[in-house]
Amino acid sequence: MARGILISIFLVTTFFANYNPLILCNYHHLLVSIAGINKSILFQ
Structure with a gap:
């Protein structure tokens, strides 16, 4: 199932990668930003 x-x-x-690279790029940037925020919260 998973x-x-x-x-x-x-x-x-x-x-999306094939038809709209810009969306994929923004999505990847968003994921990296979220990961960075989570990391900074964890290590405060």
């Missing part, structure tokens, strides 16, 4: 969800996410991400 594997199917992961494959779906991967396919959607690949679709």
Whole structure:
């Protein structure tokens, strides 16, 4: 079940990568920002 969800996410991400690199770029930047914020909260 979980594997199917992961494959779906991967396919959607690949679709956006092919058709709109800008969205993918912003999405990646957002993930990095969230990770950075979480890290700074954890290590305060």
